[in-house]
Amino acid sequence: MRVALFVPCYIDQFYPQVAIASLELLEKLGCEVIVPENQTCCGQPMANSGFAHITGGCDTNFSTNFSGFDYIVGPSGSCVLHLKEHHPDSKIRSSVYEICEFLVDVLKVKSLPSYFPHKVGLHQSCHGQRGLRISSMTELNEKPFSKLTYLLDLVKGCEWKYPERQDECCGFGGTFCVTEEAVSVKMGQDRILEHQANEVEYIVGADTSCLMHMEGILKRSASNVGVKHIVEILNAHA
Amino acid sequence: MLSHAEASEKFIANQERTDWHDDTLWFVRAKRDKASKLLPEWEALRNQASQIKEHILSNLPQYLLEFEANAQANGVQVHWAKDAHEHNEIVYSIIQKHGDKALVKSKSMLTEECHLNAYLEQKGIDVVDTDLGERIVQFRKEVPSHIVLPAIHLKKEDVGETFHQHLGTPKGNKDPQFLTEAARIHLREKFLGAKVAITGVNFAVAETGEFVVCTNEGNADMGAHLSDVHIACMGIEKIIPKRQDLGVFLRLLARSATGQLITTYSSHFAKPRDGQEMHIVLVDNGRSRQLARDEFRNSLKCIRCAACFNTCPVYRRSGGHSYHQPVAGPIGSILAPNFDKKANVDLPFASTLCGSCSNVCPVKINIHEQLWFWRQDLMKEGLAPAGKVFGMKLMAWLMSSPAVFRMAGGIGRKVMNWFPFLVNNGMNPWYKQREMPSPPKQSFQEWYKSNRS
Numbered sequence: 001m002r003v004a005l006f007v008p009c010y011i012d013q014f015y016p017q018v019a020i021a022s023l024e025l026l027e028k029l030g031c032e033v034i035v036p037e038n039q040t041c042c043g044q045p046m047a048n049s050g051f052a053h054i055t056g057g058c059d060t061n062f063s064t065n066f067s068g069f070d071y072i073v074g075p076s077g078s079c080v081l082h083l084k085e086h087h088p089d090s091k092i093r094s095s096v097y098e099i100c101e102f103l104v105d106v107l108k109v110k111s112l113p114s115y116f117p118h119k120v121g122l123h124q125s126c127h128g129q130r131g132l133r134i135s136s137m138t139e140l141n142e143k144p145f146s147k148l149t150y151l152l153d154l155v156k157g158c159e160w161k162y163p164e165r166q167d168e169c170c171g172f173g174g175t176f177c178v179t180e181e182a183v184s185v186k187m188g189q190d191r192i193l194e195h196q197a198n199e200v201e202y203i204v205g206a207d208t209s210c211l212m213h214m215e216g217i218l219k220r221s222a223s224n225v226g227v228k229h230i231v232e233i234l235n236a237h238a
Numbered sequence: 239m240l241s242h243a244e245a246s247e248k249f250i251a252n253q254e255r256t257d258w259h260d261d262t263l264w265f266v267r268a269k270r271d272k273a274s275k276l277l278p279e280w281e282a283l284r285n286q287a288s289q290i291k292e293h294i295l296s297n298l299p300q301y302l303l304e305f306e307a308n309a310q311a312n313g314v315q316v317h318w319a320k321d322a323h324e325h326n327e328i329v330y331s332i333i334q335k336h337g338d339k340a341l342v343k344s345k346s347m348l349t350e351e352c353h354l355n356a357y358l359e360q361k362g363i364d365v366v367d368t369d370l371g372e373r374i375v376q377f378r379k380e381v382p383s384h385i386v387l388p389a390i391h392l393k394k395e396d397v398g399e400t401f402h403q404h405l406g407t408p409k410g411n412k413d414p415q416f417l418t419e420a421a422r423i424h425l426r427e428k429f430l431g432a433k434v435a436i437t438g439v440n441f442a443v444a445e446t447g448e449f450v451v452c453t454n455e456g457n458a459d460m461g462a463h464l465s466d467v468h469i470a471c472m473g474i475e476k477i478i479p480k481r482q483d484l485g486v487f488l489r490l491l492a493r494s495a496t497g498q499l500i501t502t503y504s505s506h507f508a509k510p511r512d513g514q515e516m517h518i519v520l521v522d523n524g525r526s527r528q529l530a531r532d533e534f535r536n537s538l539k540c541i542r543c544a545a546c547f548n549t550c551p552v553y554r555r556s557g558g559h560s561y562h563q564p565v566a567g568p569i570g571s572i573l574a575p576n577f578d579k580k581a582n583v584d585l586p587f588a589s590t591l592c593g594s595c596s597n598v599c600p601v602k603i604n605i606h607e608q609l610w611f612w613r614q615d616l617m618k619e620g621l622a623p624a625g626k627v628f629g630m631k632l633m634a635w636l637m638s639s640p641a642v643f644r645m646a647g648g649i650g651r652k653v654m655n656w657f658p659f660l661v662n663n664g665m666n667p668w669y670k671q672r673e674m675p676s677p678p679k680q681s682f683q684e685w686y687k688s689n690r691s
Binding site for chain 1: 242243246247250256260264271274275277278280281549551552555556586587588589590591592593594597598610613614616617618622626630631633634635636637638639640643647650651667668670671672673674675676677678680681682683684685686687690
């Protein structure tokens, strides 16, 4: 299966290990992975700040890099949701997948050769969860499910825990994290406290932006809890 | 006036109170979850409610006229107000006709929206809010911080102090039962003395001309039944077609608002009793303008349950007053720009767009999507600060050109590594309470080039 790997701009610049793990994992699962080299940003930071009317350049650049692929896969729920909801090209909208939903829904992964002997706390990033429906939502009267816990359960040695409030937002919120700094940080601190109460070693999620925000707070308090993108765990081996 | 971000920072400065506020409202959200999950048909009920409201919004003029005709046939006097000022004038003219100087009022967010209390007080009328929470904030010369729990920003110590000052309860007494009893005695006197009672309206039934008022304290009933004149004030979107529709809305309202299975008093008012006058004031105040906006018309489906407040992680940690509007929370943030775009430009940005509000909404308003649409609308109108416009344009330009992006990224990471103080300083709001990410030596694309091609 031919897959184009979409690497969100800030992952490219600050979290290359997440993109490397995505690439290796997809290859391990038999995909032919193409990495368009001139990709930049999906346009979400501008659009969510009220400037969707100036993202034309981003949209065009995305189309130039990703046209002609049946599967565009990225390790970020919020960037993927933005493309699915707002990219002008309907082929792009229908071809783009968040990597966990791609593994579960398209590749129909039943087993993984992964090994990660650690206790992790699962953070459900809102755009992946509520926007892409990667997991059921506590507000709705629906049968519980989660593509993330399904995948984590395939990893040998990995024990996962939900925080007490299973799907509350961490407060990142794009530019919200600086324009509403006080609320943003307080929300992040509250999430972290619940994960710490579960004595986890890592906070794990499918959106690096939420993790970057919580990592910043964890590091400031010199906590020994780390953060990892879920693909880093799915790609981990003995 | 402080922006939402500035007011929130002040609120959060008291961490203990913020945690208490957050936990208290989360408790209400959890009760709502439990009550909603007792009904296997919950999601179907939400769909049905949303569709009934859709139908109403598409046929509003007909239903309003039907309601007016039926109410008049019941002996009720119906008034139409195009805006807040006209509403206040109508209410005042009714009071004036009877020559009264005092009235009791049960909870009505519409009268808050119209700033009726301030208007009447200027005219020398003593308005007594009879909802306990509203009475507390009225004593304190504050406004409600929550549309269902108006004094939720206060703790029992605060109420004890307020009652000590206004009702003469012993200083330091913060026993909820004692304080409630004191309020009861105080309000009983006001009920007995008032000739005019104002209530809000939760639902107005077109088919019968009756209206339904929901309270847990029975204060609307007490006021209306003891008064010679009952004035009910309602926004024009409160219409429902048939009485049977209440079977959908009343079940959703109480469960969504407080997790109760039913509101304590759901009182139907159809006609004045002998010797009583009954008035209904139908208020537009910007609603027809909102109705004409495709992206925002669904906001008029709101039944004011406040479930979106209780679930909102931002509201719980910033308090209702930070929204500087009578209706706070996520729903307030999509209603407020309709009244004044410039004054409320901050509100659609007081959200992470997490989407929890839309999920709890009993009438399925796409609240978080409307927040996004308002952001676009307000920025296109040029209401962004100049610095933000420049930053966004710069970013859009940078991200449109792969070569510029690569160069800027490389330089940026080197600067962060070599001169960390350039970003790790007080000018950077990220750095205030968070460390910056550690910039890696290679970007992913650089790694890919050196390892894979």
